[in-house]
Amino acid sequence: MSRIGVFTCWCGENIARTVDIERLTEAIAQVPGVRVAVNYKYMCSDPGQASIRDKIVEEKLDGLVVAACSPHMHLKTFRRAAAAAGLNPYLVEMANVREHCSWVHKDKELATTKAIEIIRMAVEKVRRNHALQPIRVPMTKRALVIGGGVAGIQASLDIADAGYEVVLVERDPSIGGKMAGLSETFPTLDCSQCILTPRMVEVGQHPRIKLYTYSEVEGVEGFVGNFKVQIRKKARYVDMDKCTGCGDCWAVCPSKKNLSEFDCGMGYRKAIYIPFPQAVPARPVIDKEACLYLKNGKCGVCAKKCAPQAIKFDDQDEVITEEVGAVIIATGYRLYNITKDQDNSKLTGYGEYGYGMYKDVIDGLQFERLASASGPTSGAIKRPSDGAEPKKIVFISCVGSRDEQHGMTYCSKICCMYVAKHAMLYKHKVHDGEAHIFYMDIRAGGKNYEEFVRRAIEQDGAVYHRGRVSKITQENGKLVVRGADTLIGQPVTIEADMVVLASAMRPSEGATRLAQMLNVGVDEFGFLSESHPKLRPVETNAAGVFICGACHAPKDIPEAVAQASAAAGKVAIMFANEELTREPEIASVNELTCAACFTCVRACPYTAIEKAMVLDGRGNFIKNTARVNPGLCMGCGTCVAVCPSKSVDLEGFSEEQIYSQVESLAL
Amino acid sequence: MSETTEKPAGNGFEPRIIAFVCNWCTYLGADLAGTNRLEYPSNVRIIRLPCTGRIDFNLVVKALEVGADAVIVSGCHPGDCHYTAGNYHARRRWMLFREVLETLGVDLHRIHFAWISAAEGKKWAQFVADVTAQTRELGPYNEYRQIIEAEVS
Numbered sequence: 001m002s003r004i005g006v007f008t009c010w011c012g013e014n015i016a017r018t019v020d021i022e023r024l025t026e027a028i029a030q031v032p033g034v035r036v037a038v039n040y041k042y043m044c045s046d047p048g049q050a051s052i053r054d055k056i057v058e059e060k061l062d063g064l065v066v067a068a069c070s071p072h073m074h075l076k077t078f079r080r081a082a083a084a085a086g087l088n089p090y091l092v093e094m095a096n097v098r099e100h101c102s103w104v105h106k107d108k109e110l111a112t113t114k115a116i117e118i119i120r121m122a123v124e125k126v127r128r129n130h131a132l133q134p135i136r137v138p139m140t141k142r143a144l145v146i147g148g149g150v151a152g153i154q155a156s157l158d159i160a161d162a163g164y165e166v167v168l169v170e171r172d173p174s175i176g177g178k179m180a181g182l183s184e185t186f187p188t189l190d191c192s193q194c195i196l197t198p199r200m201v202e203v204g205q206h207p208r209i210k211l212y213t214y215s216e217v218e219g220v221e222g223f224v225g226n227f228k229v230q231i232r233k234k235a236r237y238v239d240m241d242k243c244t245g246c247g248d249c250w251a252v253c254p255s256k257k258n259l260s261e262f263d264c265g266m267g268y269r270k271a272i273y274i275p276f277p278q279a280v281p282a283r284p285v286i287d288k289e290a291c292l293y294l295k296n297g298k299c300g301v302c303a304k305k306c307a308p309q310a311i312k313f314d315d316q317d318e319v320i321t322e323e324v325g326a327v328i329i330a331t332g333y334r335l336y337n338i339t340k341d342q343d344n345s346k347l348t349g350y351g352e353y354g355y356g357m358y359k360d361v362i363d364g365l366q367f368e369r370l371a372s373a374s375g376p377t378s379g380a381i382k383r384p385s386d387g388a389e390p391k392k393i394v395f396i397s398c399v400g401s402r403d404e405q406h407g408m409t410y411c412s413k414i415c416c417m418y419v420a421k422h423a424m425l426y427k428h429k430v431h432d433g434e435a436h437i438f439y440m441d442i443r444a445g446g447k448n449y450e451e452f453v454r455r456a457i458e459q460d461g462a463v464y465h466r467g468r469v470s471k472i473t474q475e476n477g478k479l480v481v482r483g484a485d486t487l488i489g490q491p492v493t494i495e496a497d498m499v500v501l502a503s504a505m506r507p508s509e510g511a512t513r514l515a516q517m518l519n520v521g522v523d524e525f526g527f528l529s530e531s532h533p534k535l536r537p538v539e540t541n542a543a544g545v546f547i548c549g550a551c552h553a554p555k556d557i558p559e560a561v562a563q564a565s566a567a568a569g570k571v572a573i574m575f576a577n578e579e580l581t582r583e584p585e586i587a588s589v590n591e592l593t594c595a596a597c598f599t600c601v602r603a604c605p606y607t608a609i610e611k612a613m614v615l616d617g618r619g620n621f622i623k624n625t626a627r628v629n630p631g632l633c634m635g636c637g638t639c640v641a642v643c644p645s646k647s648v649d650l651e652g653f654s655e656e657q658i659y660s661q662v663e664s665l666a667l
Numbered sequence: 668m669s670e671t672t673e674k675p676a677g678n679g680f681e682p683r684i685i686a687f688v689c690n691w692c693t694y695l696g697a698d699l700a701g702t703n704r705l706e707y708p709s710n711v712r713i714i715r716l717p718c719t720g721r722i723d724f725n726l727v728v729k730a731l732e733v734g735a736d737a738v739i740v741s742g743c744h745p746g747d748c749h750y751t752a753g754n755y756h757a758r759r760r761w762m763l764f765r766e767v768l769e770t771l772g773v774d775l776h777r778i779h780f781a782w783i784s785a786a787e788g789k790k791w792a793q794f795v796a797d798v799t800a801q802t803r804e805l806g807p808y809n810e811y812r813q814i815i816e817a818e819v820s
Contacts, residue, residue: 637717
C-alpha cells in the first residue's frame with residue numbers, strides 16, 4: 001500500500017479564491033493510497049517546504065503530490081525538498097491546479113471538482129513512479145575541433161587554455177582558413193594576417209593541441225563523452241618530422257604553372273609548396289596531380305635537393321582513430337559559384353555577369369588576394385587580364401544572396417561591409433580611381449559599422465547606386481555594366497575596367513556529409529542547425545556536438561570568434577564535471593519481448609537506440625533486440641508510441657502511468 | 668470563453684474532454700492562458716506527455732472508453748518540436764490511426780488535433796471553448812459505448 005502525501009497550496013488567494021480547499025482536502029484524504037492530505041497558504045515558501053519535509057519523515061511517505069502551480073514553475077523546488085528529507089526526488093509529481101484550473105475558471109464548484117480530478121490523476125501517476133538516479137556516463141575529456149579557420153583556432157585555443165586536450169583537424173595543408181587570405185578587415189582596416197598568424201603559431205606550439213592538417217574526418221562512432229573519430233591523413237609526400245621547412249624543395253621545383261588555391265586562382269604555386277609563407281605547419285605538401293615525378297616518374301629534383309631527405313614519394317593516406325568526448329564543428333563557408341555550373345539544382349548562377357568568361361570579373365575573395373600585401377601582386381591593384389591598373393571598378397553586392405530566383409533567400413551579412421572596405425582599399429591605392437557600388441540595401445549593423453560605410457562614401461568617395469545590375473558585356477576592352485539606379489529612377493551604364501562580385505556565402509563543401517556523420521541537422525541551404533535559436537545557439541541536437549562560425553550561418557569575424565569562445569565554454573563546462581550526468585527519465589527496452597523490428601531505431605531523433613544482441617551467460621546468441629543508450633536518450637518517448645510489440649517504455653511517462661491517469665477520470 | 672459555459676447548459680449535459688498535450692508547447696500554452704487569466708470551460712482534463720510523438724493513439728481509445736465525449740491531442744507546430752521531429756511522427760501515425768477508427772465506426776468529430784505553441788495561450792483557451800461548444804452540440808458520446816457493447820456481444 002502506498003503512503004502518498006498530498007500537499008495543496010493556496011498560493012495566497014490565487015488558488016483558494018476559486019478552489020474550495022477544505023472540500024478538496026477532505027476529498028483527497030479519501031483517495032486510496034493517500035496517507036496524508038494537508039494544505040498550506042504558500043507551499044513553496046520555507047515553512048511550506050519544511051512542512052513537506054517533516055511529513056515525509058513523520059509519515060514515512062513514499063510518494064508526493066504537490067497541488068499548486070505548473071510543474072514548469074516549481075517541480076524542481078519540490079523535488080529538492082523531497083530529496084532533502086530522504087525521499088527520491090523522482091517520487092514527486094505536481095498537480096497543476098493554478099494555471100490549468102483556478103486561474104482559468106470562475107465557478108468555484110466546477111473548479112473544485114476539476115482540481116480534485118487533477119490531483120487524483122497525479123496520485124495515480126505518482127504511485128507508479130520509480131525511484132531514479134541521475135545517469136552517470138564517463139567521458140573522455142578531450143575535444144575534437146573540425147576546421148582550422150579563425151573559429152576553429154579560437155575554439156581550440158580556448159579549450160586548450162582551459163586545460164583540456166584538443167585534436168584540431170584541418171582539410172587544407174595549413175590552418176588559417178579564409179581569414180588568412182583576407183587583406184584588411186572591417187571596420188578597423190587592420191591587417192588580417194597580422195591578427196591571425198600569431199594565433200596560428202600559438203595553435204602550432206600549444207602543448208595541448210594535436211594538429212592534423214591536410215586531413216579529414218571520415219567517420220564518427222559513439223556518443224557524447226565517448227566519441228571515436230576516424231581521421232584520414234592525406235598523403236603529403238613530405239615527412240613532417242624530418243622536414244625543416246627550409247624551402248629548398250619548392251625553389252627548385254620545375255612545375256610552376258599551378259593555380260594557387262590560397263590565391264583563389266589569382267596566382268601560381270609550385271607542385272611542392274606551402275600555401276603561404278606564414279602557414280602552420282610551415283611544411284610543404286606535394287600536389288600529386290602536378291608533380292612530374294608522381295605523374296611520370298621523371299624529375300625528383302626536390303628529393304635530390306632536400307638535405308634532411310624528407311621527401312617521401314611512396315607516402316600513403318593514413319587513417320587514425322582519436323578518442324574524444326566533445327566535438328566542435330567549425331567548417332566555415334565557401335563562396336557561391338557564380339557561373340551556371342551549380343551543385344544544387346535550385347541555384348541557377350549568374351551567367352549574365354560573365355564570371356569565368358571575362359577575366360576581369362572576379363569575386364570578393366579574389367579581390368582580397370589582389371589587395372593583400374602577401375598576394376600575387378604584392379597588394380597592387382592590377383586587373384587579371386593584362387596587369388593594368390583599373391581606373392574604374394564596379395562592385396556588385398547581393399550576388400546570389402537575397403535572391404529567391406537564384407535560390408538563396410538569406411542575406412550573406414558580411415558583403416555590405418566588405419564591399420565598402422574594398423571600395424576604400426581601392427581608393428587608398430588608386431587615388432584617381434572610381435569605385436561604383438550597386439546595392440539593394442546597406443546593412444551595417446554592428447559596432448562602428450555604419451560609421452565605416454559613411455567613411456567609404458564621404459571620405460573616400462565611393463559612389464553607391466541603389467539597384468541591380470542586369471548584364472555585363474565586354475565591349476572595346478571595357479566591361480560594360482548595365483544596371484539601374486532606383487533612387488534616381490534611371491538606367492545606369494558604367495564602362496568599367498574591372499568588376500568585383502560579392503557572391504553569397506554558402507556552407508563549405510562536405511558540411512552536410514559531416515553533419516550527417518555527427519547527427520546534426522542542416523537547413524535547406526546546408527547550414528548546420530543549432531539546438532535553439534535563442535537559448536542554445538552553439539549546441540546542436542546531437543549531445544556533445546557544438547557548432548561555431550560560418551558553418552551555422554553567414555557571419556563576420558567578430559561573431560565567429562564570439563561563437564567559437566561560446567562553444568569552447570560549453571565544452572569546458574562539460575569537462576569540468578567528473579562525469580556526465582543526465583536526466584534519468586528516459587526510455588528502456590524490454591529485451592525479452594522486443595521483436596527486433598527496429599521501428600524505434602528509425603523513429604528516434606537522437607540515434608539513441610541501437611541494434612544489440614541478447615546473449616546467455618556463456619556468451620551464446622539468444623536473440624536480437626533494440627537497446628537504448630542512456631547517454632543519448634532525451635526522453636521524448638517517440639519510440640514508446642511506435643513500438644508494435646509494446647516493448648519500450650519511458651520512465652516518468654510510462655504506459656502504466658498514463659493509462660492509470662486516464663482511468664482515474666472514469667465516471 | 669463564454670460565461671455561460673461554466674454552468675450546465677439547458678439540458679444539463681456537460682461534455683467530458685480529455686486532452687493529451689506535449690510538455691514543451693501546448694502544456695506551456697495552457698500555462699500561459701492561466702497566467703493571462705483567460706477564462707475557458709472547465710470541461711477539459713489535461714494529461715502531460717513529453718511530446719506528441721509519445722502519444723500512443725490507443726490512449727485516445729482509452730479516453731473514449733472511460734467516458735470522454737471528446738479528445739484533444741495537441742503539440743508543437745510542425746518544425747518547432749522540442750525533440751526535432753516527434754510531432755511529425757504523431758501526425759503520420761494519426762493519419763493512419765484515424766482510418767482505423769473510422770473503420771471501427773468512431774466519430775472523428777470527437778477527436779481534435781491541434782498545434783498550439785507555448786506563446787498561444789489565447790489559442791488554447793479558444794480551442795478548448797470551441798471543442799466544448801461543439802461537443803455540447805453533439806451531445807454525450809453514447810454511440811461509443813454501443814460500439815464497445817457490439818464488440819463484446
